[in-house]
Amino acid sequence: DAGVIQSPRHEVTEMGQEVTLRCKPISGHDYLFWYRQTMMRGLELLIYFNNNVPIDDSGMPEDRFSAKMPNASFSTLKIQPSEPRDSAVYFCASSLASGRSGNEQFFGPGTRLTVL
């Protein structure tokens, strides 16, 4: 099992540019979560999906952020236009609601985004 896969691992862009972060969850998992980690705010939930449907997007900072999950094996988080304050590490996590693992979430390695 390859675990949760995120790409790119590092992204450096200039203010105003569009940024797309990608995530492939663990096969068979029915929940997918996007988190953001910053020094000031720690780890915070942005949005999560169940069976490809967004359930809670209350953590999405503003309209510049959007997330999609077109199928069970792929999700994107897009920032347009990007701003320096969006610089952070973005994590994707997946989980299977039933079974032995219960509500354990499995995290990807993260994408470190720097907006200049």
Added chain:
Amino acid sequence: GDSVTQMEGPVTLSEEAFLTINCTYTATGYPSLFWYVQYPGEGLQLLLKATKADDKGSNKGFEATYRKETTSFHLEKGSVQVSDSAVYFCALSEGPGTALIFGKGTTLSVSS
């Protein structure tokens, strides 16, 4: 709303010292509790968990007991190693398919 508070670091210890990282929580229901560990440049890995009161989670020599009466889930290890140097996050979840709520994280540095 639900929240998690954990002791601020950094925590600096010598190898073989005893470790305690305090964690308390506020929740409306009966959450599951977790400790995640983040090594430099990596994502978060589940270290241990407990799903109900008085449960003890354990892994790699680390332990934590779910104390409902004190709303706590303190992480302990009897003898730390240099390889334990990492950031430790306490977290709660109200149930399967719900988001994790994290504490701020505690940086542990162990020297030989």
